[in-house]
Amino acid sequence: MMEFSYAGQGLLVFAAFLAMSGSFIAFRNETERRLLEVCVDGQAVCLGLSFFSLMAGFIRSDFSLLLVTLNSALTTPLVYKVSGTWSHHEGSLMLWVLIMALFQSIFVRQNIHRLVKRMSVGTHSIIIFLFCLFILVTSNPFVRLYPIPLDGQDLNPMLQDLSVVFHPPLLYLGLQGFSMIFSLSIGVLLSHSLKLKGSEWAKCMRPWALLSTGALTAGICLGSFWAYYELGWGGWWFWDPVENVSLIPWLVAIGLVHSLHVLIRDEGQGFWVLCQALATYALVLVGLVLVRSGALTSVHGFAQDPDRGLILLIMVVSIIACAFSLLVMSFTGSRHQVSLRNYPQLKVWGLTIQSFIFLLAAGVLLLGTIYPPLARIFFGLSVHVGPPFYKASIIPLISPALILLGVLPFIDTSDNKRVLENCVMPLTLLAAGGLLWGYLQVELPSFDLILCSIGSVLGAWLILLTLIDAFLKWQRKMLAPRVIGMLMAHMGVSLFVFSASVERGWSQEWSGIAPVGQSISVPLLGNKPIQLQKVDRHLGPNYVTERAHIDLSTDEGHQILRPEKRYYIPSGQWVGESAQCFGWLNTYYVTIGDGFSSGAITITVAKHPLVIWIWISAMLAALGLLVAGFPSFNALLRGAQAIYLQRSLKK
Amino acid sequence: MIKKKQKRLWYLVIFMICLGGATALVLNAFRSKLMYFYTPSDLIPYGQVMRMGGLVKDGSIVWEKGHQRLRFCVTDGMGEKTVNYCGVVPDLFREGQGVVVEGTLTPEGMIDAEKILAKHDETYMPPDLAKSLKEKGYWRENAMLKNPNS
Numbered sequence: 001m002m003e004f005s006y007a008g009q010g011l012l013v014f015a016a017f018l019a020m021s022g023s024f025i026a027f028r029n030e031t032e033r034r035l036l037e038v039c040v041d042g043q044a045v046c047l048g049l050s051f052f053s054l055m056a057g058f059i060r061s062d063f064s065l066l067l068v069t070l071n072s073a074l075t076t077p078l079v080y081k082v083s084g085t086w087s088h089h090e091g092s093l094m095l096w097v098l099i100m101a102l103f104q105s106i107f108v109r110q111n112i113h114r115l116v117k118r119m120s121v122g123t124h125s126i127i128i129f130l131f132c133l134f135i136l137v138t139s140n141p142f143v144r145l146y147p148i149p150l151d152g153q154d155l156n157p158m159l160q161d162l163s164v165v166f167h168p169p170l171l172y173l174g175l176q177g178f179s180m181i182f183s184l185s186i187g188v189l190l191s192h193s194l195k196l197k198g199s200e201w202a203k204c205m206r207p208w209a210l211l212s213t214g215a216l217t218a219g220i221c222l223g224s225f226w227a228y229y230e231l232g233w234g235g236w237w238f239w240d241p242v243e244n245v246s247l248i249p250w251l252v253a254i255g256l257v258h259s260l261h262v263l264i265r266d267e268g269q270g271f272w273v274l275c276q277a278l279a280t281y282a283l284v285l286v287g288l289v290l291v292r293s294g295a296l297t298s299v300h301g302f303a304q305d306p307d308r309g310l311i312l313l314i315m316v317v318s319i320i321a322c323a324f325s326l327l328v329m330s331f332t333g334s335r336h337q338v339s340l341r342n343y344p345q346l347k348v349w350g351l352t353i354q355s356f357i358f359l360l361a362a363g364v365l366l367l368g369t370i371y372p373p374l375a376r377i378f379f380g381l382s383v384h385v386g387p388p389f390y391k392a393s394i395i396p397l398i399s400p401a402l403i404l405l406g407v408l409p410f411i412d413t414s415d416n417k418r419v420l421e422n423c424v425m426p427l428t429l430l431a432a433g434g435l436l437w438g439y440l441q442v443e444l445p446s447f448d449l450i451l452c453s454i455g456s457v458l459g460a461w462l463i464l465l466t467l468i469d470a471f472l473k474w475q476r477k478m479l480a481p482r483v484i485g486m487l488m489a490h491m492g493v494s495l496f497v498f499s500a501s502v503e504r505g506w507s508q509e510w511s512g513i514a515p516v517g518q519s520i521s522v523p524l525l526g527n528k529p530i531q532l533q534k535v536d537r538h539l540g541p542n543y544v545t546e547r548a549h550i551d552l553s554t555d556e557g558h559q560i561l562r563p564e565k566r567y568y569i570p571s572g573q574w575v576g577e578s579a580q581c582f583g584w585l586n587t588y589y590v591t592i593g594d595g596f597s598s599g600a601i602t603i604t605v606a607k608h609p610l611v612i613w614i615w616i617s618a619m620l621a622a623l624g625l626l627v628a629g630f631p632s633f634n635a636l637l638r639g640a641q642a643i644y645l646q647r648s649l650k651k
Numbered sequence: 652m653i654k655k656k657q658k659r660l661w662y663l664v665i666f667m668i669c670l671g672g673a674t675a676l677v678l679n680a681f682r683s684k685l686m687y688f689y690t691p692s693d694l695i696p697y698g699q700v701m702r703m704g705g706l707v708k709d710g711s712i713v714w715e716k717g718h719q720r721l722r723f724c725v726t727d728g729m730g731e732k733t734v735n736y737c738g739v740v741p742d743l744f745r746e747g748q749g750v751v752v753e754g755t756l757t758p759e760g761m762i763d764a765e766k767i768l769a770k771h772d773e774t775y776m777p778p779d780l781a782k783s784l785k786e787k788g789y790w791r792e793n794a795m796l797k798n799p800n801s
Contacts (some may be wrong), residue, residue, distance in 0.1 A: 353665055360673045367677065382688030384702050393680040397673055511739045512719055593739040604739050 005065055008053030009142040015046035015101070016132035019125045033114075040108045040121060043128060044101040051098045054141050055085040063152055066143040067091065073154035073570040075542040082433045083165040084155045089292060090141035092168055097131045097268060099169075099176040104128070106651045107180055110636045112204045113191070120180075120187030127179065130315055138308045148577030153628045154542060154570035163226040171219030171246060175284045177212020178249060181205055181256075182281035186323060189330045199270065199579045202263045202637060205277065207261055210485075210629030211306045213253040214622045219565060220246050221618035232591045234509070236614055239387045241296035245287035245370045252280045255355030257625075262351045265516045269352065270330060276355065278323050283362065285316040295373040350408045356487040357401040364393050395451060402458060406465040410472075431461040452505025459498025466490045485628025492621025499613035507611075511604040513596075514550070524607050525588075533560070535601065543568045545577075547590050548601060556583050563592045563603075686753065692730030695756045703732065703762060704751040712746055725750060725762075732756075736764040 022039035025032070054067075058081045063069045071091075072084045086095040104124050108117065135141070158164075188201045223243070228236045237243065256276040263273050290296050293309020298491050368385045375381040406428075470487045473479055508524040519529035533549040545566040552559045561579035568575065578591045586609050593602035675722045689695050694702065708731060711724035721736045734752050744750060744767060754764035 349665075353669065354661070356666060356669055360669060364673060364677055383687060384686040386684075386686050388684040388686075388700070389680045392684050393673075393676045397676055400669075581657075591739070602739050 004053045004056050004060075005062065005142045005144070008050045008057075009140070011046045011050035011053070012132060012136060013141075015043050015050065015097075016129055016136065018042045018046060019101075019129035019132060021126035023122045023129065024465045026118045026125060029194060036118070036121065037108055040101075040104050040125070043125070043481060044098075044105045047094075047132075051085070051094050052449075054091060054094060055082060058082065058084050061152065063150070064144055064146070064148045065141075066145045067141050069145055069149050069152040070584070071152070071155050073152040073542060075570065076152075076154055077160070077541050078565055079162070079165060080155050083159070086168050087155055087159050087164070090117045090135070090139045092172070093131065093135050093139060094141055095169065095172055096176065097128055097135065100124070100128055100131070100179055103176055103180045104369045106637075107184075112636075113200060115191040116184070116186075116187045116201055119190040120183045123186040123190070124180065127183065127319065128392055130319070134312065134315060136289030138311055151570065154568060157566065157568040157571060157573050157575045158230060158530060160568075161226060163222045164230075167222045167226060169219075170215050170222060173436050174212045174214070174216025174219055175246075175249065177208050177215065178253065178281040179285050180208050181212070181277045181322070184208070185277040186326065188274065189326050192330075199263055202260050202270070202273065203632065205256075205273075206260045206264065207629045207633035207636060209253060209257050209277075210625050211633060213250065213257055213283070214629060216246070216250050216253065217618060217622035217625060220250065221615050221622065224618070225615050228611070229578050229580060232578045232607065234507075234578070234589050234591075234604075236503075236611065239368075239390045241369050241372075242291055244289055244365050245296075248362045248365050248369070249280050251285045251365065252276055252283060253357045255358035258351045259355045262348050266348050269348075271327075272355075274327060274354070276359065278327060279359065279362075280319045282323065285319060285368065286366070286491050289313050289316050290370065296369070344411055347408055347411045348403050350411065352467055354401045354404045354408070355549065357397065361394055361397050361401075361517035362395060365390070367392070391448065391451060395455075399454075399458065402462065402493075405493060406462050409469045409490070410465075427461055427464055431457050449505055452501045455501025455506065456498055459494055459496075459501055462494035463491070464496060466494050481631045482628045485624045485626070488624030488627060489621045490624075492617045492619075492624055495613055495617035495620065498611040499617060502610045503608055503614060507606065507608045509604065509606040511593075513600050514603050515598065515600040522605055525552070525554055528555075530603075530605065532601065532603070535595070535599065540566065542570055543575075546592075546595070548603070550579070550590055550603065552581065552588060552605075554581070554583075554588055556581075556586070556587070559588070561588070562589045563590050565592060584612065585609065690727040690730075691732040692727055695732075697756050697758060700749055700753065700755055700765075702753050702768075703734075704749065704771050705731075707744070707746050707748055707750050709746050725752065732760070732762055734762040734764050736767060740767055 018039055022036065022043060025036050025039055054065075056062075057065045057068050058072050059078070061068065061072060061074055061081070067088065067090055068084075071088050072081050085091045104121060107124070108121055110117070184201065184205055220243075223246070223454045224236045227238065227243075228234070256273065258278055259269060259273045263269050269525065288311050289309065292312060295309065343383045368389055371385055372383055375383050380384070390642065393467065435454060469490070473483055473487070510522050510524050512522075514520060514530070514532040516532050516534060519531045521527045521529050531551040533551055535546055535548045538545050538547055543566045545564045547562050549565045550563070552561055559581045562579060563579040564577040566575045566577060567573075576591055578589060580587055586607055589606040589608060591604045593604065595601040686700055686702050688704065689702065691705050695701060703725060705725040705727040708724035708726045711722075713722045714720070715722065721740065722733060723736075724731045724733055734754070736752070737753075751768040752762060752764040753766040753768065754762050757763055762774060
């Protein structure tokens with residue numbers, strides 16, 4: 001069905017046109033509000049239809065499209081045909097602009113100063129236009145293929161997995177939310193309303209910041225979960241460059257969320273907040289360039305094309321340069337401060353320092369990520385920046401911010417001195433004492449183990465303090481949705497610090513040969529036996545698989561795990577599938593390696609304590625951000641509705 | 652006004668402390684935690700964790716202790732180094748294929764590998780490896796698929 005894809009391409013062109021005219025309309029002075037809304041919605045609808053026509057091509061296996069041939073096959077299961085739409089460079093960019101346009105449609109209905117709104121929408125439309133143009137010129141998803149092949153080459157088998165289906169959309173929801181924040185900041189600068197009364201724009205920006213950081217957290221968490229069971233290395237974060245690229249804007253966004261909180265209560269840091277808001281999306285764009293230009297060596301394979309990278313680089317650099325020169329030009333020095341009388345200055349200080357630490361951490365992460373390509377270009381050096389680098393730089397850098405997370409919630413309006421003296425100080429001393437004791441127990445531990453011990457004590461300390469904080473807030477009847485969201489997010493971070501440190505510090509791994517039908521004892525299971533019962537073959541929808549049945553007895557009971565080695569027929573690739581038995585305390589992780597003629601195979605068994613809590617806590621944090629963000633989001637939309645109602649009544 | 656100026660000074664001091672701390676951490680990490688990439692004919696420093704890439708030499712894979720310890724040669728056409736490894740190898744670890752090992756050089760001139768990296772894709776060649784093989788004239792198209800010595 002060719003007409004679908006022709007229509008898709010046409011709609012994409014039309015969307016670009018609408019975006020351009022949208023920005024003209026928005027920037028003109030005497031603007032018709034309705035016309036702007038139509039233009040904005042038109043972009044979303046056109047891009048949506050265009051995206052769905054591409055998806056239709058995938059679902060119908062229309063191999064006259066080059067993209068479908070490369071990333072799908074007749075035998076691919078339907079879910080992965082659908083997710084195939086966004087599992088590669090071109091399709092993911094389509095999703096990227098589509099989400100951008102959808103957010104713009106929501107934004108245009110929000111209750112915010114008219115001038116700021118117009119300027120923001122104008123900026124946003126320009127960015128959408130640039131991206132549409134980029135897609136059309138360098139990475140057109142509707143490129144045709146002739147003669148039409150009979151079957152496609154299938155989606156990369158590693159991506160044929162349910163959590164990767166949702167990973168990119170969630171990630172892009174988060175990253176594109178930052179694009180809205182970016183445009184809003186530009187709008188604020190262009191309309192000279194940095195000092196707008198009551199920091200109205202900050203109130204409008206906050207839900208976007210909270211919701212998109214939440215979505216990004218969930219997206220990263222899913223990606224990490226996928227990496228854990230699919231890559232078969234038994235790790236959940238590899239400091240891989242592409243992983244880092246998603247974490248860099250996240251770090252800045254966390255700082256931004258807290259600075260916005262300060263700004264709404266204590267106006268005086270509008271400039272600092274705008275810096276962070278612009279930096280967040282600027283870093284998203286830098287990440288896009290790094291990932292799509294092939295500058296990074298990573299497990300994430302995107303089609304890599306240096307020319308495309310150059311165009312993208314020019315585009316992104318000009319966007320960022322415009323934004324930051326505007327920011328610098330608008331800097332007017334010191335500003336009159338209006339502080340709500342009862343908002344403690346100590347807290348303002350703490351939160352500002354905290355957000356600065358996060359910005360620095362993002363900078364260090366960016367440095368580590370771009371150092372290898374830069375060293376290759378400028379010094380001709382081949383160098384790898386791996387986990388040891390980040391462990392020695394990022395983690396010590398972040399820990400002061402974590403200590404602030406424990407203490408700052410208690411610096412509050414009423415009798416905080418008592419709480420500080422009665423709860424926080426003793427707990428802190430206890431934690432320090434625990435650390436000292438642990439240090440004396442272990443003789444010359446490795447750097448990693450020291451880091452993990454400190455991390456786990458810090459995590460436990462944070463968990464207790466957050467619980468006390470929650471209890472106190474409950475007692476004072478302060479549990480508004482926003483506060484609940486904050487507590488959830490803080491709890492998520494505390495749990496994450498604890499479980500991640502325990503997992504990194506006390507994981508064990510064993511590998512050996514298992515003959516069929518024979519029990520072998522494994523030290524890390526407490527010398528309980530494991531037994532390879534049999535290895536058999538199965539036929540999947542688009543692969544054949546060798547499946548081992550391994551009987552594993554653990555402290556928690558008896559389990560049969562079935563790790564596999566799959567051979568994907570259309571693409572001709574081998575992919576190992578690990579098998580796990582998840583437990584609240586310990587997770588056991590089994591992968592199989594080469595087989596021998598005797599029927600024995602090499603197997604690897606690993607024990608990861610508390611690993612499941614890493615994703616639970618990340619999801620808790622994401623949920624907390626969403627809970628905190630939704631009420632104010634709704635309020636903004638309701639406010640807008642009320643205004644519409646008033647207007648229509650007047651008419 | 653004095654109070655405000657003082658406040659700004661304090662902010663500046665704290666920011667400088669943070670920035671200084673971060674710089675110190677980064678410089679320290681840069682000094683000792685980077686992993687450089689070598690090929691077997693390069694001069695490799697002792698005791699430092701590094702990455703070495705090349706092709707697994709034909710007929711050099713020797714399994715010891717019931718298929719748990721492994722010894723093989725990595726070559727780039729001009730030199731070769733023996734690698735010791737303990738554990739499960741990646742699916743595509745074969746003789747004649749490209750491989751990247753992560754480990755340290757021992758005084759005996761052997762590499763103690765902590766990790767063996769090979770992708771799950773037969774056409775994949777790590778860019779660093781491809782580049783250095785090209786430089787040393789040992790590159791051929793589809794080196795991953797065919798035996799380089801035949």
